[in-house]
Amino acid sequence: MSTASTAPPSDTDANWWRSAVVYQVYVRSFADSDGDGSGDLNGIRDRLPYLRDLGVDALWLTPFYRSPMVDGGYDVADYRDIDPIFGNLADFDAMIGTAHTLGLRIIVDIVPNHTSDAHPWFVEALAAAPGSVERERYLFRDGRGENGELPPNDWESIFGGPAWTRVPDGQWYLHLFDPAQPDLNWRNPEVRTEFEDILRFWLDRGVDGFRIDVAHGMIKAEGLPDVGRTSADGSPQIALLGRGRLPYFDQDEVHDIYRAWRPILDSYPGGRMAVAEAWAETPQRLARYIGPDELHQAFSFDFLDATWSADSFHKVIDTALAESTIVGAPTTWVLSNHDKPRHVTRYGDGPVGLRRARAAALLMLALPGCAYLYQGEELGLPEVLDLPDELRQDPAFLRTGQTRDGCRVPLPWSGDLPPYGFGPQGCESSWLPAPTTWAKLSVAAQTGDPASTLELYRAALHIRRAHPALTIEDTGTGSLTWLPAEPGVLAFTRTADAPGSPELVCVVNFSDAPIQVAGYGNSIVASAPLGQQDGEPMLPVDAAAWFERPQLG
Structure with a gap:
């Protein structure tokens, strides 16, 4: 294996992760290179130029290891090999080599709880x-x-x-x-040694980081005590996740594991990193996963769970920024992922949901820190709610009737009929069926249309990468200052360190009427066209815009 082919895009940029935009690839549903109906590593490799041109910095790949696929690959049978439906190790090496050549980094999922x-x-x-x-x-x-x-x-x-x-x-x-x-029993030294070796195996192949599945779960309380409540009492124990203490989650000793992992990551060049999928009962306990001797990031699921209101987002953002300041690490924002209904649907579905999702994207991408995008959100894809029961594969559906399959439907790339170019030309197979209404949402259909969600994301991502107020060196926390705004409106500035550089102002209208935005500067991107009233620019309802103006004061 050639060192040159697997080297990160820049070995000197050890802080790349502090302000990166990371694109989550659900491997089975991204792109199918061989026509078997399942996405694969060669499909990802073929589509890497699309992701480069979109303007993201890195890809997070869901598990591609050998697996019976009971839970979409999160049931791993061999952590050092590729499942044949996704390819082989040579395909992985070729994919990561191409990604690095294009300036893209690769984060892989690691599943250590089970x-x-x-x-x-x-x-x-x-x-x-x-x-x-x-x-x-x-x-x-x-x-x-x-x-x-x-x-x-x-x-x-x-x-x-x-x-x-x-x-x-x-x-x-x-x-x-x-x-x-x-x-797994993480009190067993053999388990700990095994996973430290697994980390080195993939780091040696050039991966730039790890997303740690169930990062809060490996240590269970001594004696395995009862929770004291069950579903028979009125609500399942899972209702306590992120709200109360469970004896099988967020135990103090889990931090010993990450203190052993961090030196391994730090021993490799190029800023190798790890991000936790962790749930804790308070933001303070979540912040404990992050630091110079533990992990680099933890997802801000409170941002994903925020309701569509200015107050909800304001509170979540303030809390996350305060915690990031304490631990000296960047915030990590996310609107959707492979476990949650797509935010177009969560925000109301149809035209309303799409308008709000576009506005939320501009809000997220204007915030300091790192942003994670879920594949297809740049196309404005909704949740697929009408999949036939016999085609659903989520194990949660079989046990509870709830399902995550609706956000995992393969991406539409081109054409008028399903599966919309997901596989090779002429291939009509995909492991989950795409709706017949998705032709207008495909990459090909949206490319070049200035009103499309894809072009909105492209514009915002390219501004984020180039604008001095959003290009924050080293810290990834940057400066955010809230501006006075009428009820139902969020407005804040991002200010560059360099004197004389223009400020960026982000305004989001959660209210029920258009608002005047004349005082914010020149509009550089907006989720909906600005209106006019008495000669003044107006930001519509459920819309966001970025403005540029000289630094004040």
């Missing part, structure tokens, strides 16, 4: 006796009740139902997700 039940370790554990070293890699326990017929405690799976499954010899094993995803 493995697949097809992982060799778990196969060995099932074949071994209770108390064996093989079972010590996982969380096997004897059951409660007279004959061990009851689960060891009251813990519930995130996907619904009990978090324990009984094996033929009478013991139970823990799975906080699907039974095909047994939880």
Whole structure:
């Protein structure tokens, strides 16, 4: 493997992640190179110029490892190999080499909380006796009740139902997700050593960072105590996620793991980084995952969960910026991902949802720190709500009736009929069907149309990369100053460090009437055309705009 082909775009830019725009690729649904209906690594490689031209800095790839695909690849059977539906290691090397040549970095998903039940370790554990070293890699326990017929405690799976499954010899094993995803025992030194080696394996292949799945989950409270509430009490335990303490999430000892990982990342050139998918009961506890001796970033899910109002977004932004200042790390914004309904639909669906989603994009991209985009949001894709039940593959659907498949439908690239150029010319296969109404949302249909969502994203991303007020050196936190605004309106400035550089002003109208924006400067991009009233420019309802003006004072 050539060092040159896998070197990061710039070994000297160790702080690239502090203000980067990262594009999440759901690998199975991005681009299909071989016509089997599933996206793959060669499909990503073919479409890298599109992402470069879009204006993003890095890609986050969902799991592509060997897997039975019970949970979309988050059930890993081999952490050092590629599942054949996605390609092979040579395809990965070629893809990352091309990405680096184009100036794009690659972040890969790592899944340390659990493995697949097809992982060799778990196969060995099932074949071994209770108390064996093989079972010590996982969380096997004897059951409660007279004959061990009851689960060891009251813990519930995130996907619904009990978090324990009984094996033929009478013991139970823990799975906080699907039974095909047994939880690892992170108090076992062998588990810790294994994952440190897995990190080095991918870092040696040139990856620029890791997104850590369930980063809050690896350590369970000593003794595995009961939660004390179950779904039978009125609401599932998962309702406490991010709102209360659970004995299987956000335990203090999880930070020891990241303090061991950070020196590994720091030993490689080019600013290798890690971002946590972590949920904690307070922003203060979430901030503990970030720092010079732990992880570089943690997603701000409060931003994703904000309701469509000026007060909600104002509060979330203030809280996130305050916490980022304390830990000296940038904020990390996200509007959608592969686990949540697309924000076009969350904000109202149809024309209203799209208008709000376009405005939210300009709000997010004007904020200091790092932004994560989910594939297809630059096309204004809505959630697909009418997938036939027999085609759904999310394990949560089988257990609870809730599903994440609607945000995972393959991207529309071109053409008038599904699957819209997802695969090679003439291929009519895709693992989930795209709606017949998506022809006008394809990349080809939107390219060159100044009113399209794709061209809005392209314009905003290119301004973000070039504008002195948004190009913040090293810190990624920058300066944000709120401006006085009428009720239902957010307005703030971003100011460059260099004297004389123009300010950028972002204004978002959450109110129920157009607002005057004459005093904010010259409009440089807007999510909807500005109107006119008495000769004055007006920002429509559910719209955002960026303005440029000389620094004041």
